[in-house]
Amino acid sequence: AQSVTQLGSHVSVSEGALVxxxxxxxxxxxxxLFWYVQYPNQGLQLLLKYTSAATxxxxxxxxxxxxxxxETSFHLTKPSAHMSDAAEYFCAVSANDYKLSFGAGTxxxxxx
Amino acid sequence: NAGVTQxxxxxxxxxxxxxxxxxxxxxxxxxxxxxxxxxxxxxxLIYYSASEGTTDKxxxxxxxxxxxxxxxxxxxxxxxxxxxxxxxxxxxSEETGxxxxxxxxxxxxxxxx
Numbered sequence: 045a046q047s048v049t050q051l052g053s054h055v056s057v058s059e060g061a062l063v064x065x066x067x068x069x070x071x072x073x074x075x076x077l078f079w080y081v082q083y084p085n086q087g088l089q090l091l092l093k094y095t096s097a098a099t100x101x102x103x104x105x106x107x108x109x110x111x112x113x114x115e116t117s118f119h120l121t122k123p124s125a126h127m128s129d130a131a132e133y134f135c136a137v138s139a140n141d142y143k144l145s146f147g148a149g150t151x152x153x154x155x156x
Numbered sequence: 157n158a159g160v161t162q163x164x165x166x167x168x169x170x171x172x173x174x175x176x177x178x179x180x181x182x183x184x185x186x187x188x189x190x191x192x193x194x195x196x197x198x199x200x201l202i203y204y205s206a207s208e209g210t211t212d213k214x215x216x217x218x219x220x221x222x223x224x225x226x227x228x229x230x231x232x233x234x235x236x237x238x239x240x241x242x243x244x245x246x247x248x249s250e251e252t253g254x255x256x257x258x259x260x261x262x263x264x265x266x267x268x269x
Contacts, residue, residue, distance in 0.1 A: 048198075076255050078257050080260075086262060086263075087160075087246055087260035087261050087262045087263055088260045090257040090259075093257045095255060134198060134199070138254030138255065141253065142189075142204055142206050142212075142250075143204065143214065143254060144189075144254060144258065145201075146198040146199040146200075148196055148197060149198050
């Protein structure tokens with residue numbers, strides 16, 4: 045069975061500052077890892093995914109994430125926050141068994 | 157390109173009523189999923205269909221049934237709605253099982269009173 049823990053339910057950053065969202069996972073097999081973004085009253089949109097190729101994964105909107113097996117982590121970063129980054133972010137893990145397990149989500153607020 | 161289409165977008169039910177949430181995808185994906193989203197709990201899998209003709213229970217299947225009508229459509233039925241089923245329901249699809257990342261619909265906001 046796999047599970048995901050997202051550290052921090054709310055993160056507030058200034059516009060132009062670094063965005064760092066933390067995700068730790070547990071999986072009994074090599075995992076597939078994902079980050080999704082959800083804007084208010086919308087569905088989830090895939091930001092990026094790790095599927096056992098490069099450990100540093102680049103996604104849309106300037107986000108990237110690094111897979112660290114030794115730390116069982118897949119943290120999401122963006123060097124410079126923009127007002128449009130205000131949203132809820134979800135980390136998810138799959139053991140290649142069709143089912144994604146999602147973290148509880150982190151809401152990002154961007155201050156002008 | 158429509159992607160994943162869910163209907164209805166909003167629904168209010170009385171306790172004990174039944175309803176079916178509809179989902180259709182136009183990407184020729186094999187796998188389809190139903191999740192519910194509740195505040196502070198992320199998304200939890202209700203049922204999924206790995207391929208046309210198959211369905212399996214997820215993490216929270218009690219009180220729900222599903223039908224994979226064909227490759228495009230996957231419906232979720234509440235036979236006797238309860239207030240605990242007040243939630244936002246998302247349908248998703250994927251080409252292969254858990255490797256590619258899902259495409260989500262825009263959700264159905266259900267309130268049971």
